[in-house]
Amino acid sequence: MVVQPISSYRLASLQETMAQLSKEDCHIMAGGTDLMVQHKSPMGAPAHFDKPLVFIDHLTELRGIYQQNQDLHIGACSTYSELLEHPLIPNILKKAIREIAAPAIRNRGTLGGNICNASPAGDTLPLLYLYNAKIRLRSAKGERAAEIHDFIQGPRRVNRLKDEIVTEILLPDLQKDRTSLVFEKVANRRADAIAKVSFAGSIQVDEGQIHDARFAFGAVGPTIVRSKELEQKLRGEAFPLKGKVMDAILADYDRLIKPIDDQRSTALYRKTVALNLLRYFLETRGM
Numbered sequence: 001m002v003v004q005p006i007s008s009y010r011l012a013s014l015q016e017t018m019a020q021l022s023k024e025d026c027h028i029m030a031g032g033t034d035l036m037v038q039h040k041s042p043m044g045a046p047a048h049f050d051k052p053l054v055f056i057d058h059l060t061e062l063r064g065i066y067q068q069n070q071d072l073h074i075g076a077c078s079t080y081s082e083l084l085e086h087p088l089i090p091n092i093l094k095k096a097i098r099e100i101a102a103p104a105i106r107n108r109g110t111l112g113g114n115i116c117n118a119s120p121a122g123d124t125l126p127l128l129y130l131y132n133a134k135i136r137l138r139s140a141k142g143e144r145a146a147e148i149h150d151f152i153q154g155p156r157r158v159n160r161l162k163d164e165i166v167t168e169i170l171l172p173d174l175q176k177d178r179t180s181l182v183f184e185k186v187a188n189r190r191a192d193a194i195a196k197v198s199f200a201g202s203i204q205v206d207e208g209q210i211h212d213a214r215f216a217f218g219a220v221g222p223t224i225v226r227s228k229e230l231e232q233k234l235r236g237e238a239f240p241l242k243g244k245v246m247d248a249i250l251a252d253y254d255r256l257i258k259p260i261d262d263q264r265s266t267a268l269y270r271k272t273v274a275l276n277l278l279r280y281f282l283e284t285r286g287m
């Protein structure tokens with residue numbers, strides 16, 4: 001097999017990187033833990049890329065983690081290992097990250113990469129949906145922000161122009177105090193395994209009534225499944241839920257969740273586990 005040489009760029013600043021992307025269509029490489037697998041060649045030959053590579057993992061502009069007003073800003077190229085060590089990262093997100101791959105991958109893989117890869121089994125995504133995360137993008141032409149559920153459009157499909165780089169993830173809505181927040185991943189083993197189903201839930205109860213409830217399911221559809229409409233129905237309900245209300249909400253999610261069979265699991269298993277996780281969360285208000 002003849003390996004064609006390709007160009008690759010490792011430029012000194014975000015500005016220069018954006019300028020390059022405005023001139024040429026390139027693959028953006030952060031940690032490379034998804035990209036290298038997607039472009040691997042058989043028999044250990046070098047990975048095969050059909051267009052030039054632009055490396056962004058070294059860009060300090062993409063790595064900061066800081067709080068500004070109500071928002072937590074996370075640089076897109078923050079690695080999982082960095083996030084695990086940072087005091088501002090919520091414990092529940094750290095729990096999800098600890099269940100991603102093994103330390104070597106966590107030293108390379110980035111939050112921005114997990115989002116832009118847009119796998120429905122991406123382990124940070126259910127929580128990012130729950131937080132109503134915003135994705136900040138920049139190009140040589142300017143800057144914009146997108147809601148995560150608008151940005152992710154399908155498996156490996158995101159609303160990103162060729163010259164745009166995801167620079168930051170904003171968590172604008174960190175729920176504190178009286179909110180129970182959980183993340184559960186169901187996979188073949190506790191570490192180094194891709195999710196068959198994942199679930200993130202949060203509930204805030206004031207004086208016996210539900211004030212805010214949010215549920216996000218991973219690996220049960222082409223994108224993370226979250227319905228603000230169904231969540232809204234729970235607002236004002238007495239908590240713990242009465243049997244009839246519980247049955248109705250489970251029936252609603254039974255209709256909403258439409259998983260598929262694949263090499264990791266069956267649709268039936270996924271649906272059953274997803275609904276069990278929801279029921280268990282609502283019964284125990286935190287696992």
Ligand SMILES: Cc1cc2nc3c(=O)[nH]c(=O)nc-3n(C[C@H](O)[C@H](O)[C@H](O)COP(=O)(O)OP(=O)(O)OC[C@H]3O[C@@H](n4cnc5c(N)ncnc54)[C@H](O)[C@@H]3O)c2cc1C
Pocket residue numbers: 027028029030031032033034035036037056076077099100101102105108109110111112113114115116117121122123124160164165166167192193194195
């Ligand atoms: C052995 C192994 C185990 C894994 N286990 C898990 C797991 O348990 N859970 C899980 O969720 N994932 C897992 N992954 C997948 C992967 O590690 C994560 O999705 C990781 O977050 C990808 O980040 P990255 O920086 O390596 O992305 P890259 O591979 O560099 O990029 C992924 C995609 O995002 C684009 N991209 C990356 N950053 C940006 C940016 N800032 N702006 C615009 N586009 C960008 C790239 O162009 C590419 O299309 C595993 C991977 C491997 C190889």
